[in-house]
Amino acid sequence: MRTGLRLESWAATHAGTVRTSNQDTWLMRPEIGLWAVADGAGGHGGGEIASAAVAAALQGLPAGLSAGELLGRARAALIETNAVLRAEAAGRGPRAMLASTVVMLLVRDGHFACLWAGDSRCYLWRGGALACVTRDHSLVQELVDAGEISPADAEHHPQSNVVTRAVGADDALALDKVTGQVMPGDVFLLMSDGITKALEPAVLAETLAAAEGQALADALIALAMTRGSTDNVTALVVRCR
Secondary structure (H helix, E strand, O other): OOOOOOEEEEEEEEOOOOOOOOOEEEEEEOOOOEEEEEEEEOOOOHHHHHHHHHHHHHHOOOOOOOHHHHHHHHHHHHHHHHHHHHHHHHHHOOOOOOEEEEEEEEEEOOEEEEEEEOOOEEEEEEOOEEEEOOOOOEHHHHHHHOOOOOHHHHOOOOOOOOEOOOEOOOOOOOOEEEEEEOOOOOEEEEEOHHHHOOOOHHHHHHHHHHOOHHHHHHHHHHHHHHOOOOOOEEEEEEEEO
């Protein structure tokens, strides 16, 4: 990776306590420094199709690209996937939907970049402190920004599952980006909203302080299910040594 850092990653996913199918998908490509979590939406298996299409698009990115080239190709691949999903949904009928949130992490040359659409999140654990790198594209986040509800009320709002951006949701896909420097000891968490709605940041921080590696990913899944998450749950951990 030409960073002087050793990057390790682990992931876990589960359908959850209620649903019989898992529409979440995760992707780990440590050989190019790319990781992602996608959370599908849509009935009759549509969510599974959408999240799998997102993962396949990122899996198809070639090795040997510079950081800038990889980021550009990833963005283009997601935009192309958006068009493919829109066309497939249109062929299924006027009310059909094939869509998926995505949060993608790229680590290269001592820096990171995060691309996302929707409410799957990326957190950064650094020096014993937890920070959310992403900002949800959701109805409740817009209500919080407008001062109509508090952040504490947002997680339990009856429309907390409504996202305002997703791959396949609109004709034009808008992806937000955050970049920053990577430090030794950093841990990134990519998670679907099944976990983040069940576990407040303080609980995430406590779990990070108590576990690492695959045990951390598994612990987040188990804890979210214990807390009664009714959604699919996925956790992907990237550690920078």
